[in-house]
Amino acid sequence: MAGEARFLATSRPLAPAGPERRGRRGGTALWTGAVIVGAWALVAVIGPLVVPHSPLDLDVMHRLEPPTAHHLFGTDEAGRDNFSRVIYGARITIPVAFGVIVVASAVGVGVGAVSGYAGGRMDEVLMRVVDVVLAFPSIVLAMAITAALGPGLPHAMLAIVLVGWAEYSRLMRGQILVSKANDYVVAARALGAPAWRVLLRHVLPNAFPPVVVKGTLDIGGAIILIAALSFIGLGAVPPAPEWGAMIAAGQSKFEYWWVATFPGLAILSVVLGFNFLGDGLQDLLNPRLRDD
Amino acid sequence: MTGFLIVDSLVAGRVDAFVSALGHIVLPALVLGWFIMGLTARTTRSSLLEVLSADYLRTARAKGLGEGRVIGLHALRNALIPVLTVTGLAFASLLSGAVLTETVFAWPGIGRYAVTAATRLDYPAILGVTLLTAVIYLSVNFIVDVLYSVLDPRIRV
Numbered sequence: 001m002a003g004e005a006r007f008l009a010t011s012r013p014l015a016p017a018g019p020e021r022r023g024r025r026g027g028t029a030l031w032t033g034a035v036i037v038g039a040w041a042l043v044a045v046i047g048p049l050v051v052p053h054s055p056l057d058l059d060v061m062h063r064l065e066p067p068t069a070h071h072l073f074g075t076d077e078a079g080r081d082n083f084s085r086v087i088y089g090a091r092i093t094i095p096v097a098f099g100v101i102v103v104a105s106a107v108g109v110g111v112g113a114v115s116g117y118a119g120g121r122m123d124e125v126l127m128r129v130v131d132v133v134l135a136f137p138s139i140v141l142a143m144a145i146t147a148a149l150g151p152g153l154p155h156a157m158l159a160i161v162l163v164g165w166a167e168y169s170r171l172m173r174g175q176i177l178v179s180k181a182n183d184y185v186v187a188a189r190a191l192g193a194p195a196w197r198v199l200l201r202h203v204l205p206n207a208f209p210p211v212v213v214k215g216t217l218d219i220g221g222a223i224i225l226i227a228a229l230s231f232i233g234l235g236a237v238p239p240a241p242e243w244g245a246m247i248a249a250g251q252s253k254f255e256y257w258w259v260a261t262f263p264g265l266a267i268l269s270v271v272l273g274f275n276f277l278g279d280g281l282q283d284l285l286n287p288r289l290r291d292d
Numbered sequence: 293m294t295g296f297l298i299v300d301s302l303v304a305g306r307v308d309a310f311v312s313a314l315g316h317i318v319l320p321a322l323v324l325g326w327f328i329m330g331l332t333a334r335t336t337r338s339s340l341l342e343v344l345s346a347d348y349l350r351t352a353r354a355k356g357l358g359e360g361r362v363i364g365l366h367a368l369r370n371a372l373i374p375v376l377t378v379t380g381l382a383f384a385s386l387l388s389g390a391v392l393t394e395t396v397f398a399w400p401g402i403g404r405y406a407v408t409a410a411t412r413l414d415y416p417a418i419l420g421v422t423l424l425t426a427v428i429y430l431s432v433n434f435i436v437d438v439l440y441s442v443l444d445p446r447i448r449v
Contacts, residue, residue: 147410
């Protein structure tokens with residue numbers, strides 16, 4: 001790694017345009033993402049204090065009304081306030097996606113670390129299991145698992161964890177294999193440190209940055225998966241103000257565009273925010289791309 | 293005849309039907325293509341950035357080659373392996389059904405079949421689609437692996 005960095009330092013002057021532009025872009029992306037994600041987190045936390053209406057109260061006399069000052073995003077087919085429902089949707093989607101990715105990455109990192117550090121037969125067995133999970137496109141496998149367990153948000157979450165952990169163990173295994181060969185790891189082992197201590201204190205901390213980047217990017221992916229499963233009818237159950245379910249309710253009503261458009265825009269902006277944040281973190285944490 | 297409206301309308305010589313069939317495929321194709329375009333562009337960018345500091349590019353520049361030739365031929369070709377992986381997987385996911393797009397556009401493909409099976413809890417159908425999908429994924433992955441050595445003769449299969 002050190003040799004590589006030195007090589008890069010000498011090669012910099014030959015390619016001045018690339019790295020400089022990248023550094024600046026990374027900074028902008030990081031801050032844009034942080035602002036968008038922070039704003040949505042704030043909306044999710046203080047949402048109930050600021051929404052004008054209840055997200056669940058029916059008002060059939062005012063169903064499918066276009067956006068007005070009273071109903072900012074209009075009302076849906078049962079007369080519920082669309083604005084309040086989009087705000088409450090953040091309270092479902094963001095914590096769920098965050099939790100799913102934390103669990104999935106924890107499982108994946110654990111499996112990958114053991115696999116990479118132990119090597120041998122253990123590695124072989126664990127990686128074949130990972131291969132099996134990765135042989136399916138995530139949406140199809142998540143759908144199949146949710147359908148098998150029975151529709152509902154908890155099962156959808158479990159399905160996304162079961163689909164998502166495998167990539168983390170691949171990533172982590174690769175990281176471990178690289179950092180295992182470092183001098184300080186060899187030194188720690190030579191000093192007689194037990195395997196778990198070497199793994200936890202010396203190998204893992206240095207193998208972690210890519211996992212953080214992938215985790216941030218994957219929260220966006222998890223939000224889309226949750227919305228997709230709810231859209232199909234396998235995730236959140238109808239009265240819950242979940243964005244995917246709201247889009248499903250509005251997608252056939254072209255003349256009442258506001259029903260599906262606003263939850264769609266909500267998904268777009270949150271996912272964009274997490275993607276920016278992940279990209280920015282990548283430029284910040286990846287020493288090979290860093291501009292200094 | 294084939295069941296593909298675009299092909300059948302041409303065989304039957306019906307230009308109006310052909311135009312109509314094309315019209316129905318434009319929006320779903322745009323939706324799917326848009327995503328894959330972005331994916332490919334991002335992969336190419338990051339892969340190219342990794343390659344840009346390689347020795348052979350310095351050599352190419354030292355030989356006095358133009359920047360267009362250096363990037364277009366020397367860098368891009370070496371950066372193409374991850375792009376091939378990603379486009380291969382994207383292609384496989386299209387073959388195994390663009391689940392949401394097919395549902396939204398009422399396109400009666402494998403994806404929509406999977407969705408109706410899942411919502412009706414038709415387990416044998418779900419199982420079938422899942423297995424078929426895995427077979428398609430693995431086959432495309434295998435073909436991509438073979439293509440690696442075509443793209444980069446240093447890689448032997």
